[in-house]
Amino acid sequence: MSSAAVTFARENQPRFLEELKTLLRIPSISTLPEHAKDVAAAANWLAAELKRIGMENVEIIPTSGHPLVYADWLHAAGKPAVLCYGHYDVQPPDPLDEWTTPPFEPTERNGNLYARGAVDDKGQMMMHVKALESLFAANGGKLPINVRVILEGEEEVGGEGIAAFVREHGDRLKADFALVSDTEMFAPELPTLCVGLRGMIYTEIEARGAKTDLHSGMYGGAAPNPFVALAQIIAQLKDSAGRILIPGFYDAVKAPSSDELKAWASLPFDEEAYREHEVGSPQLTGEPGFSVLERTWARPTLDVHGMPGGFTGAGAKTVIPAKAVAKVSMRLVPDQTPQQAFAQYKAYVESLKPKGIELDVRMIHSGDPIVIGTDNPYIEAAREAMHQVWNKDTVFVRGGGSIPIVGDFERHLKIPTVMMGFGLPDDNLHAPNEKFHIANYHRGIESIIVFFERLGAAK
Amino acid sequence: MSSAAVTFARENQPRFLEELKTLLRIPSISTLPEHAKDVAAAANWLAAELKRIGMENVEIIPTSGHPLVYADWLHAAGKPAVLCYGHYDVQPPDPLDEWTTPPFEPTERNGNLYARGAVDDKGQMMMHVKALESLFAANGGKLPINVRVILEGEEEVGGEGIAAFVREHGDRLKADFALVSDTEMFAPELPTLCVGLRGMIYTEIEARGAKTDLHSGMYGGAAPNPFVALAQIIAQLKDSAGRILIPGFYDAVKAPSSDELKAWASLPFDEEAYREHEVGSPQLTGEPGFSVLERTWARPTLDVHGMPGGFTGAGAKTVIPAKAVAKVSMRLVPDQTPQQAFAQYKAYVESLKPKGIELDVRMIHSGDPIVIGTDNPYIEAAREAMHQVWNKDTVFVRGGGSIPIVGDFERHLKIPTVMMGFGLPDDNLHAPNEKFHIANYHRGIESIIVFFERLGAAK
The missing domain is CATH 3.40.630.10 (Zn peptidases)
Structure with a gap:
């Protein structure tokens, strides 16, 4: 009724x-x-x-x-x-x-x-x-x-x-x-x-090299390249298996209870259907040793959303841009805090600063x-x-x-x-x-x- | 007169x-x-x-x-x-x-x-x-x-x-x-x-992950990220000192004559003034063991000019983009050829393909x-x-x-x-x-x- x-x-x-x-x-x-x-x-x-x-x-x-x-x-x-x-x-x-x-x-x-x-x-x-x-x-x-x-x-x-x-x-x-x-x-x-x-921190890394855009023919081999610098930094944020390399980043991570994990394991989840129909990539990625539900619900992750700067039009422009930006966010899980995660991330990114490059690491927003x-x-x-x-x-x-x-x-x-x-x-x-x-x-x-x-x- | x-x-x-x-x-x-x-x-x-x-x-x-x-x-x-x-x-x-x-x-x-x-x-x-x-x-x-x-x-x-x-x-x-x-x-x-x-090859690497743009909260930890993939690839193209890591890339490089090197050494070149006034970065970069003139005239180099894709506006968008592109060029010196250099580069980039990612490596133009x-x-x-x-x-x-x-x-x-x-x-x-x-x-x-x-x- x-x-x-x-x-x-x-x-x-x-x-x-x-x-x-x-x-x-x-x-x-x-x-x-x-x-x-x-x-x-x-x-x-x-x-x-x-x-x-x-x-x-x-x-x-x-x-x-x-x-x-x-x-x-x-x-x-x-x-x-x-x-x-x-x-x-x-x-x-x-x-x-x-x-x-x-x-x-x-x-x-x-x-x-x-x-x-x-x-x-x-x-x-x-x-x-x-x-x-x-x-x-x-x-x-x-x-x-x-x-x-x-x-x-x-x-x-x-x-x-x-x-x-x-x-x-x-x-x-x-x-x-x-x-x-x-x-x-x-x-x-x-x-x-x-x-x-999950919580999050959304950040930007700005890399600055030369004081102005330069011609890659004349200066390639002497002028620092901000995109190469950002690539070198990003490549050191996660290993090839998907594990985040920021020192101490996982220390505060609290594992789900065994009851919770048991309940998740019994949910109707078909990993192959998820891969094919929801994601559509040849393989899934992420930390080894954790199920997809654990990886997306209970593990911190790191993604790059865009890299503005330089020449992005069709065709070719041979510029070494003076600066470039990477938009990088991390998803956080209990008991991580945005403040601590950002501090760990910022210190680590700054420690990776390539030669000839100045970095500005800034928080755009965050959530617990x-x-x-x-x-x-x-x-x-x-x-x-x-x-x-x-x-x-x-x-x-x-x-x-x-x-x-x-x-x-x-x-x-x-x-x-x-x-x-x-x-x-x-x-x-x-x-x-x-x-x-x-x-x-x-x-x-x-x-x-x-x-x-x-x-x-x-x- | x-x-x-x-x-x-x-x-x-x-x-x-x-x-x-x-x-x-x-x-x-x-x-x-x-x-x-x-x-x-x-x-x-x-x-x-x-x-x-x-x-x-x-x-x-x-x-x-x-x-x-x-x-x-x-x-x-x-x-x-x-x-x-x-x-x-x-x-x-x-x-x-x-x-x-x-x-x-x-x-x-x-x-x-x-x-x-x-x-x-x-x-x-x-x-x-x-x-x-x-x-x-x-x-x-x-x-x-x-x-x-x-x-x-x-x-x-x-x-x-x-x-x-x-x-x-x-x-x-x-x-x-x-x-x-x-x-x-x-x-x-x-x-x-x-x-x-120098000659050159101007290329694009396109990395494709998921079939459509995904939300990094829901899919972060499972969906491949094309920007992270490109960063991992680019970071393996040059070492941190600036040496290109493409196998065989330097094999055809012919050193300048000793007369030429002697003449270059006597040119009025002030490296510190060049760094400060022309480039304006905290330090110069490039292969160790070569002078600036050798590095910019007689050594091959590699630069990234832009990385279109994803979200590049102000503020935050938490997207895992379906695809991203890196515009990468290399300067070539005698006796390298664009054809051979591109073949070496393409094979190497494809060998670095990260998990879950599909790559398309294409030549935009070249010169001897x-x-x-x-x-x-x-x-x-x-x-x-x-x-x-x-x-x-x-x-x-x-x-x-x-x-x-x-x-x-x-x-x-x-x-x-x-x-x-x-x-x-x-x-x-x-x-x-x-x-x-x-x-x-x-x-x-x-x-x-x-x-x-x-x-x-x-x-």
Whole structure:
């Protein structure tokens, strides 16, 4: 027997999807200054939407960067309070020519909705909004628990604004737990709660050689080459097997419990299918002696994202560039800290400085790794709610990505986070043809309705 | 006592400079398809100019790429014939924001003319044209020797068109020697003839990992990273001291003669001043055991010019790119050949292929290294002409850069080349703020006038 709110959500599925499409049409790319107006437009749209469904004290809060959107409804006396978090900014869509349909023209295909931000995180954030709307509508303008909503527009660029707000105005976000829907299900139809995330440090190494660009014919053999220098450094950051060579980098790494490892080993994971269909490379890489799930959930990793500088056009330009940059990030796991990892990395990179080169090693942004205990009533209620909606046992997993705000909630608000996400492994996050499985959007809304109803009904 | 032609050149200095500026205003960037019209405009302008001064049989010759400009005057019976070569295309001007004045608005400052192409090679090519104009004007429409002119618009992109023309229509370029002004003086006021050039191979290594761009949080630790792969490869191309590690790469390298090495050691070269003022890096690099002049003139070298792919904007994007490219070139010296060097390089790079990565190693263009004997009458006359104009002994040097056409002249036309250049070491070739010392433009014109007059007067 479904609740009135679930029935309402089912009856309104077409409208709920259209409203998500409206939000997806706003190109709120937080890293590109020319899209600042679009980011603001998305915040305004969400504020209006929260007001419309019945939330109170709706406010657009300015930050040093893009604004926060806040709202609350706090009239469920004696009931728990949830802090619903989401982000309305998105990654840049490039390379554009690899999208089948344009990134900001949401398109339905094969039961999926394709658009930049479809699943990360506009679609998952809208599940919260639509669950709240259904609960308000079915219960005479009331919610079963107390709710605060905080939405940010800088998640994809480091989340400085919300981090400062949580640190300085924690009293305005008082709650018993946070709900974040920015993760994925381990497999289709398999209800999943994420109880661990990797942290990260995103850095740049700038290498400078000659004072100006030089001709490689005239100066090759005398002038230092910043790209060769960066290559020499990067080649010493990881060995050929994939093990990170930064001294002390693994010292703080805490192994998962044997129970956790046993649970992971029983998950339906087909390494060969993963290699072929998700990654598509001839072989997988990474540290020897660890499974793919351990490598992507519980081991630190290091990647290079781009190397700007020099000549990148078609054809040939024989330049020894004066400088070049490597964008290098590391994913961190408990109990590593961004501060210590960056200090170890910076000292090591500087120790590798090639002859004739000056280096600048800088942190662009960072986030703490996190593990959530599974022995709290909110995780328990979430697990039961998902079982009810999906009719299957919930699995506990970790995520390889970083959601720095979850660490901030733990550290400054002292509350645990329930990471209940409905993405799928092939959703192409941060890549061309990002999608959200439309059925998951609707079942996600139902899961959240049931979750809140269960918490409201508990003694 | 100056000849009438030299007097004419001196009286017309202001006009000769203005005409060079007109040519420099045409952004004839051969590597950028959107500038193809400008390259054609430069060719048309030069053809009209050659006709105006008195050259005959002026013709714009189409090629597979940008056109050639041909002209001749062949009425000096019993006198030698020179083939004057130059190129009217230029390098891209980026990074634009480092130019003090715009690259295609020629500007006089401190006795220099600043513009892209000022010295490489429009300014030096125009010295030939203006020397011919002065000789025609002062001698009743006659020249002291026979002259053919061939100008190309693809030197900066490999010179395919002229190479094919030399190979297939050598009879149309019949001459006793070639004159190329695309090199520099060893020091200000020091007349210099270049008698050796390095060759080159310009290549790209494309590394492909996953089939699409992936999120480094979710896939870091499992998906291969093409930038890390390229870094690992590049770090194995040269050791930290600068020695190239490609097996067999040095086998064909021929050491300069002991006479040549002795002459180089006596050149006015201040390594510390070179480091500080020309290169500007904390230290110089390159193979141990060789002087700077040996390293840049007589040793092969390897440089990386750019690494396109991934995310190169400001800020952070956590992408593991599906592919990345390294633009790598090598300078070659006698008796290396581009064919053998590329084969050695390609085989070695492929042997370094990291796990999970597919590689494509391709040649973009190449040129042969060359050494010219100093025991021929054209080099001798050039040396005497420069002594007369500059009142100083001429030095013989080599150049670190590549002028592939000089090898083609030797191989297909069987003629030596006189490389009489008037650039200066700080002219910023291929870099922002390229310049030509204006006094050298005018004294270069006089040197060529006297050179041709001497050859015409010889018994």
